[in-house]
């Protein structure tokens with residue numbers, strides 16, 4: 729068992745309910761965008777994500793209220809269907825309402841735990857995007873959640889698929905290196921902050 733608040737669905741539900749009550753939809757999402765949004769990430773994503781027409785299915789892990797899935801789908805970044813998963817039912821409901829409002833038919837939000845994504849078959853995704861969610865699981869107090877999540881990501885990624893992680897930490901390569909993909913690490917400086925980008929390519 730873990731006592732970290734970040735491992736608690738209830739913590740995230742309450743946080744998202746509070747934001748919903750206190751702000752308009754667009755400003756609420758801006759406040760809940762971790763690290764940076766699509767405007768600042770686009771060039772980096774263009775360089776590191778491999779996309780092949782008709783097979784570029786995408787998955788966002790622990791998507792929260794980030795606008796990244798909405799912006800990337802609206803920008804036609806993916807050719808195929810896109811899923812975003814989170815274990816907060818509240819955030820999934822809010823994101824589903826936004827999908828309807830924006831009419832984005834190939835974007836699907838699912839209430840799922842990233843440690844168990846049985847809904848999807850092996851090799852289903854070419855691109856898996858993770859912004860601050862691996863960091864969140866590192867903040868759980870148990871030692872196995874990170875490995876459970878990474879094993880699921882490895883299972884779901886197709887050959888030549890890319891797993892893209894944006895983290896606040898420069899110390900994720902060891903955990904990521906336990907799987908059969910290549911790992912490259914890059915620093916991403918934004919103003920006074922340095923973030924760390926990990927790109928895994930499954931061969």
Ligand SMILES: C[S@@+](CC[C@H](N)C(=O)[O-])C[C@H]1O[C@@H](n2cnc3c(N)ncnc32)[C@H](O)[C@@H]1O
Nearest residue numbers: 740761762790791792794814815841842859860
């Ligand atoms: C730090 S926030 C990042 C949100 C979003 N990726 C962003 O960049 O703005 C972490 C998100 O992961 C979700 N989360 C935490 N543990 C999870 C788990 N085991 N399965 C699915 N989602 C989880 C939380 O509900 C939260 O929305």
